[in-house]
Amino acid sequence: MSAPIHSGSNEARTGEKRCPLQRQLRHETAGLHHRLEERLALLDPELSLDGYRQVLRAFFGFYAPVEAGLSRLASALSAPLGFPLRARAGLLERDLRALGASPRQLADLPSCANLPRLFCLEDLAGCLYVFEGACLGGQVIAPVLQQRLGLARESGASFFIGDAEATSARWKCVLGWLESLPSEGARSADIVASACATFSSLIEWLARQGASQEGRRGPDRL
Numbered sequence: 001m002s003a004p005i006h007s008g009s010n011e012a013r014t015g016e017k018r019c020p021l022q023r024q025l026r027h028e029t030a031g032l033h034h035r036l037e038e039r040l041a042l043l044d045p046e047l048s049l050d051g052y053r054q055v056l057r058a059f060f061g062f063y064a065p066v067e068a069g070l071s072r073l074a075s076a077l078s079a080p081l082g083f084p085l086r087a088r089a090g091l092l093e094r095d096l097r098a099l100g101a102s103p104r105q106l107a108d109l110p111s112c113a114n115l116p117r118l119f120c121l122e123d124l125a126g127c128l129y130v131f132e133g134a135c136l137g138g139q140v141i142a143p144v145l146q147q148r149l150g151l152a153r154e155s156g157a158s159f160f161i162g163d164a165e166a167t168s169a170r171w172k173c174v175l176g177w178l179e180s181l182p183s184e185g186a187r188s189a190d191i192v193a194s195a196c197a198t199f200s201s202l203i204e205w206l207a208r209q210g211a212s213q214e215g216r217r218g219p220d221r222l
Contacts, residue, residue, distance in 0.1 A: 021179050021188055025129055028192045032199035039206055042141050049099070049149055056096050056159070058209040062112045062202055063131075064089040069118040070127060077121060079184075083173050088131070091159040098156045112205045116197040121186055125178055126194020130202075132174045135162045 040055060041047065067089050074085055093106060117123050138160035151157040163170055182188050 021182060021191065022175060024188060025126075025178075025192055025195055029130075029195050029199055032196060032203065036199060036203055036206075039203060043144055045148070047148065052145070052149060052151075052156075053096070053099055053101075054210065055206075056092055056099070056156075057109055058206050059159070060089060060092040060096065060106075061110050061209065062205050063092060065111050065115055066118075066127065066131075066198075069115065070124060070131075073118045073120075073124050077124070082177050083170065086163075088159060088162070091162070094158050095156045098154065098158075110209070112201070114201055114204065116194060116201045120190075121181070122190035123194045125181055125186065125191045126196075127198045128174065129178060129191070129195045130198040132171060135167050136171055138162050139164070139167055 042052075042055065067085070067087060071085060074081060096106060116127055118127060139162075142157055142160040142162075145151040145157045145160060149156075153161050178191070181191065
């Protein structure tokens with residue numbers, strides 16, 4: 001069973017109605033979204049604690065540099081987003097520490113170099129669609145981590161718990177911002193291209209780091 005790491009699996013629960021740009025984003029990224037779910041398989045009954053650590057390590061190597069780029073780009077834009085950016089790499093670091101990683105081990109973790117482009121508003125919007133949508137899937141994954149691995153916010157699951165019950169409200173705020181962009185001159189096709197590039201970059205990085213169903217059966221390195 002694959003992990004619903006993005007927003008599509010949660011529309012009925014959140015009561016959201018898809019708008020034109022969101023429909024386009026969902027349609028154009030569907031194949032990549034499926035590939036990511038299949039690679040992670042975070043709801044797989046055979047997921048081990050070592051396998052979960054491996055996913056967290058790979059996510060940290062991707063989220064940390066991408067979030068740094070998002071922060072720089074958001075600060076350079078003339079118009080505010082209307083919502084604060086979240087530093088979720090900090091949650092990944094917190095979870096890895098809770099699961100036994102030392103400061104030295106965290107410092108030695110590899111960092112993704114083949115990042116999605118973050119040069120303009122459309123790049124920011126497409127990347128945020130992927131990152132923010134993933135938080136809805138986290139609300140499905142977190143209870144499974146608690147049930148199968150005994151993980152809670154303080155013991156290694158803070159990244160997937162995220163904003164918890166406030167996740168839906170934040171997602172609707174992000175969607176409202178996204179849907180306002182085309183009317184302000186942003187190019188929808190470029191936003192979609194950025195979302196696809198973010199998915200592709202993350203999938204490639206996970207494959208290189210062995211954070212997959214196949215990779216979980218190898219020895220733990222942390």
